[in-house]
Amino acid sequence: MDPNRLYSIRMHASAGEKHVSGAERIVSGERIDRTVNALIARAVSKSCKPDRITVNIDCIESVAIRNLTSLDLVTIDAPDATTGRQWAMRFLEETGVSPLAAREAIALLTKGPALSGKTMRGAMILDAEMGNRLEPDRERGVRTSRFDWSDEANKKISRLLSEAGLTHFRTCEALALATKVASAPGIIAELCWSDDPDYTAGYVASRGIGYVRFPYLKEHGNDRGGRAFFVRHLDFDRTAFIRFLEEEPALIADVGTCGTPVAPGDISNLCLNRNSQGSNRTTC
Ligand code: WAQ
Ligand code: MG
Numbered sequence: 001m002d003p004n005r006l007y008s009i010r011m012h013a014s015a016g017e018k019h020v021s022g023a024e025r026i027v028s029g030e031r032i033d034r035t036v037n038a039l040i041a042r043a044v045s046k047s048c049k050p051d052r053i054t055v056n057i058d059c060i061e062s063v064a065i066r067n068l069t070s071l072d073l074v075t076i077d078a079p080d081a082t083t084g085r086q087w088a089m090r091f092l093e094e095t096g097v098s099p100l101a102a103r104e105a106i107a108l109l110t111k112g113p114a115l116s117g118k119t120m121r122g123a124m125i126l127d128a129e130m131g132n133r134l135e136p137d138r139e140r141g142v143r144t145s146r147f148d149w150s151d152e153a154n155k156k157i158s159r160l161l162s163e164a165g166l167t168h169f170r171t172c173e174a175l176a177l178a179t180k181v182a183s184a185p186g187i188i189a190e191l192c193w194s195d196d197p198d199y200t201a202g203y204v205a206s207r208g209i210g211y212v213r214f215p216y217l218k219e220h221g222n223d224r225g226g227r228a229f230f231v232r233h234l235d236f237d238r239t240a241f242i243r244f245l246e247e248e249p250a251l252i253a254d255v256g257t258c259g260t261p262v263a264p265g266d267i268s269n270l271c272l273n274r275n276s277q278g279s280n281r282t283t284c
Pocket of ligand 2: 194195196
């Protein structure tokens with residue numbers, strides 16, 4: 001492997017039909033061994049033991065890599081899932097998602113958005129106005145893939161997140177994923193919360209509002225979760241959107257800000273600040 005080139009490494013582990021673990025990195029040639037070992041260690045550390053682990057290693061053409069700056073992160077300290085979801089709705093509306101579409105996304109993530117009524121492996125695509133679903137496969141959804149932090153950016157964001165008390169690997173990974181999604185052609189916003197019953201946090205994200213995280217978007221013990229990508233239906237090119245998310249490599253080489261938590265009572269200040277910095281929406 002060429003030490004001067006970048007490689008996309010993707011790991012997927014399963015037990016029978018069941019998805020057990022998945023993760024991916026973008027690294028230079030000399031770090032492939034180490035990275036593959038770490039990804040396999042992660043797969044076998046799960047309580048559900050995989051019977052199949054696949055690792056794909058693809059060389060990336062350097063001209064094709066997109067460099068991104070991670071979204072600015074802010075935590076809204078809403079004390080429970082009911083309040084968290086109310087504020088998540090308000091922030092979605094701030095980005096241009098209709099109340100109808102926001103409600104529909106929350107209802108779908110609450111019940112399990114796959115056709116079978118379970119959690120999906122990937123995300124739903126929703127029309128930001130009417131809330132109807134646009135992804136081709138409603139069981140699997142669309143997967144965001146081929147993204148990572150550069151070494152430098154990884155060090156910086158790890159420091160910023162740990163200073164803010166956000167040390168869980170999920171936050172760092174979700175921030176990277178949301179950063180790539182926020183650059184997709186036709187995207188308006190994303191809504192996410194985990195399907196892990198022990199992990200209650202979630203977020204609303206867009207290039208304009210950044211990564212707005214909520215400690216609770218569901219109750220502890222609930223195993224339903226997922227992602228909704230809201231898109232502008234008019235002139236939406238689904239093929240280009242999915243190609244961007246699944247195939248085009250993106251490296252996060254610069255790091256946005258990581259703000260101190262905001263109490264729900266202080267949110268109007270937050271929005272006013274944003275509005276004075278260029279947004280012309282004043283809904284929040
Ligand atoms: N692309 C699209 N959708 C995905 C992907 C992906 N690569 N990975 C997961 N999903 C969908 C899928 O439906 C999962 O069920 C759902 O998202 C949740 O995935 O502290 O950990 O890996 O700021 O459980 C958000 C808050 C945590 C983090 C998200 O997601 C924080 C999380 P999980
Ligand atoms: Mg999960």
